[in-house]
Amino acid sequence: xxxxxxxxxxxxxxxxxxxxxxxxxxxxxxxxxxxxxxxxxxxxxxxxxxxxxxxxxxxxxxxxxxxxxxxxxxxxxxxxxxxxxxxxxxxxxxxxxxxxxxxxxxxxxxxxxxxxxxxxxxxxxxxxxxxxxxxxxxxxxxxxxxxxxxxxxxxxxxxxxxxxxxxxxxxxxxxxxxxxxxxxxxxxxxxxxxxxxxxxxxxxxxxxxxxxxxxxxxxxxxxxxxxxxxxxxxxxxxxxxxxxxxxxxxxxxxxxxxxxxxxxxxxxxxxxxxxxxxxxxxxxxxxxxxxxxxxxxxxxxxxxxxxxxxxxxxxxxxxxxxxxxxxxxxxxxxxxxxxxxxxxxxxxxxxxxxxxxxxxxxxxxxxxxxxxxxxxxxxxxxxxxxxxxxxxxxxxxxxxxxxxxxxxxxxxxxxxxxxxxxxxxxxxxxxxxxxxxxxxxxxxxxxxxxxxxxxxxx
Numbered sequence: 001x002x003x004x005x006x007x008x009x010x011x012x013x014x015x016x017x018x019x020x021x022x023x024x025x026x027x028x029x030x031x032x033x034x035x036x037x038x039x040x041x042x043x044x045x046x047x048x049x050x051x052x053x054x055x056x057x058x059x060x061x062x063x064x065x066x067x068x069x070x071x072x073x074x075x076x077x078x079x080x081x082x083x084x085x086x087x088x089x090x091x092x093x094x095x096x097x098x099x100x101x102x103x104x105x106x107x108x109x110x111x112x113x114x115x116x117x118x119x120x121x122x123x124x125x126x127x128x129x130x131x132x133x134x135x136x137x138x139x140x141x142x143x144x145x146x147x148x149x150x151x152x153x154x155x156x157x158x159x160x161x162x163x164x165x166x167x168x169x170x171x172x173x174x175x176x177x178x179x180x181x182x183x184x185x186x187x188x189x190x191x192x193x194x195x196x197x198x199x200x201x202x203x204x205x206x207x208x209x210x211x212x213x214x215x216x217x218x219x220x221x222x223x224x225x226x227x228x229x230x231x232x233x234x235x236x237x238x239x240x241x242x243x244x245x246x247x248x249x250x251x252x253x254x255x256x257x258x259x260x261x262x263x264x265x266x267x268x269x270x271x272x273x274x275x276x277x278x279x280x281x282x283x284x285x286x287x288x289x290x291x292x293x294x295x296x297x298x299x300x301x302x303x304x305x306x307x308x309x310x311x312x313x314x315x316x317x318x319x320x321x322x323x324x325x326x327x328x329x330x331x332x333x334x335x336x337x338x339x340x341x342x343x344x345x346x347x348x349x350x351x352x353x354x355x356x357x358x359x360x361x362x363x364x365x366x367x368x369x370x371x372x373x374x375x376x377x378x379x380x381x382x383x384x385x386x387x388x389x390x391x392x393x394x395x396x397x398x399x400x401x402x403x404x405x406x407x408x409x410x411x412x413x414x415x416x417x418x419x420x421x422x423x424x425x426x427x428x429x430x431x432x433x434x435x436x437x438x439x440x441x442x443x444x445x446x447x448x449x450x451x452x453x454x455x456x457x458x
Contacts, residue, residue: 005039009049012037033410041068044431044438046418055442056418057430062231062263063294066343067431073295076339080331089117089329096334103341107272109259109281114308116301116321117329121262121288122156124299125224127323128284129160131303132222132256138310138319141254147179148212148223148255150186154232155224155260164224167232182216184209184223186230187238190376190387191395198239206245217253222284224258227274228380231263234425235385237378243278256283256307262299266290266340267350267432270357270381283307293340298333344432353432357382360439364428367443373454382434385427388450397424402457411449417442419449426450 004012013034021027022035039049044067046054056064066073084094101115116131118124129147136144149155149164156162162171163179166186171178185208189197194204213220227243230236250257259282264274268290271277275285284307288299313319327333344350361379368374368386375389388404390396398404405421412419419426419442426446430438 007049009037012049029406033413036413043067043070044434052416054413054416054418055438055445057428057434057442058418058420059429059431060294060418061289062268062429063289063292064431065266065290065293065340066349067433068294070293070295070339070343070433072343072346073293073336073339076335076342077295077332080335084331086327086330086332090324093329094331094334096331096338097329100334100337100341103338108285108302109273109275111281111304112285112302113305114303116303116323118299118301118325119297119327119330119333120156121286121299122158122161123325124262124286124288124301125155125161125164125258125260126158127301128224128258128260128286129164129222130323131284131301131307131321132258134321135256135307135310136221143219144221144254146182146216146220148182148184148209148216148220150225150230151183152186152188152230152233152236153224153226154230155226156262182212182220184212186233186236187242188236189238190236190378198237201239203239203241203245206242209246209249213249213253213255217249217255220253220255222256222258223250224260227259227261227264227282228269228277229264229274229383232422234387234422235378235383235427235429237380237385240278243275243280247278247280250283258282258284258286260286262286262288267344267353268381268383268429270350270354272350291340292333292336293343295336295339296330296333297327298330298337349432353382353434356434356436359436360384360428360434363436363439363443367447368450371450373458382432383427383429385425388424388426398457404453404457407453407456408449411453412445415445415448417445417449419446 016035037049038046040047044055046056087094116127118127147164149166151166154165154167157170159177162174163181165171166183187205228240247257259275261273265287275282283304285302292298311319311321360382361384364384365377369377372392373388375387375392375395378385390398404424409419409421
């Protein structure tokens with residue numbers, strides 16, 4: 001039998017490209033840049049089969065919350081492995097999943113109390129949409145069949161999740177298959193249509209969502225948002241007060257508010273959950289990514305007693321929520337979540353990350369804020385995003401055909417930094433355990449990659 005762990009980079013790449021269709025990729029690009037074969041990871045570092053290290057400042061798609069192979073999580077999973085790997089979650093349960101719920105309750109916005117588990121973020125969003133739709137039907141409000149979402153929002157790539165996303169990159173080709181959602185113009189604090197900024201903003205952009213609620217509020221089941229931070233839009237940060245306005249509109253029109261915390265939860269924005277910035281409780285919340293620190297697939301859709309009660313009744317009333325996933329509430333995933341919570345609580349991780357956050361932002365600003373092609377540096381928690389523009393005064397972007405972000409990504413990889421940009425936005429979304437030394441190394445490499453690519457383009 002072949003020993004794949006002893007194969008060379010070239011051999012493994014050849015086999016990979018023979019069989020594997022990688023996500024969110026144009027596979028033709030892999031002719032130039034074959035998949036890098038990673039053999040191990042520790043903390044913020046990944047190491048390939050040749051021994052080269054890469055600093056993972058994007059947390060491997062934002063889920064690696066407290067570092068690769070974190071001992072608190074690995075030991076929790078190992079302890080569970082010899083006890084129970086999986087059990088049907090209909091009419092059965094197990095200690096780890098009960099512990100996860102009991103411990104998470106204290107961090108959730110007040111009023112959220114019921115957990116429905118799935119195995120990935122998109123599935124959690126699908127669950128939330130179905131839950132909202134069925135809830136209205138079962139309380140006698142069956143005219144509510146549509147959903148609102150914010151422009152440039154992203155909630156996953158299943159059909160329902162794509163329907164309430166607003167990024168053509170992911171959804172345009174599938175539009176004939178999608179639900180007819182109402183896409184509300186979202187806040188854009190960098191290119192504000194009212195020529196305001198975050199310091200002098202009175203949420204003038206509320207007019208867009210207010211108008212849509214007037215038009216469609218009575219036929220809308222729910223509005224879904226990424227609270228405070230629209231990740232795939234380019235780490236676009238907007239004022240918490242906007243969420244307060246949404247909460248008021250939802251209450252006025254009888255619309256449910258879904259807070260998608262898949263990317264923003266577990267300390268990413270400086271609060272345990274981003275809804276805390278607005279001091280608002282959503283009717284439904286979705287979580288994943290940081291829940292297990294990237295160790296195991298797990299997600300949850302969390303709601304209130306009020307919504308749960310609409311599904312509670314005799315079997316023959318046919319009001320049950322007939323929604324399921326094979327790996328719902330998986331014991332190994334729950335054990336990973338327990339490990340994450342243990343580490344966060346025992347090490348005061350979020351508090352330490354919040355202490356370091358302004359230092360990290362200052363380090364990045366000191367290096368980049370005077371660059372003529374940096375339009376804005378925005379920051380929340382340890383997340384920092386640098387928007388590259390062709391013209392700083394007009395905020396005109398570069399021609400996307402240049403693929404500026406891809407050129408910088410490749411150059412940074414050469415130098416040992418995993419810096420997967422979004423459009424022309426370079427960003428750091430490192431684990432909460434990120435150190436000053438790791439930051440300095442990362443910023444130095446990002447600077448070198450930026451300079452070398454911009455020099456070729458300009």
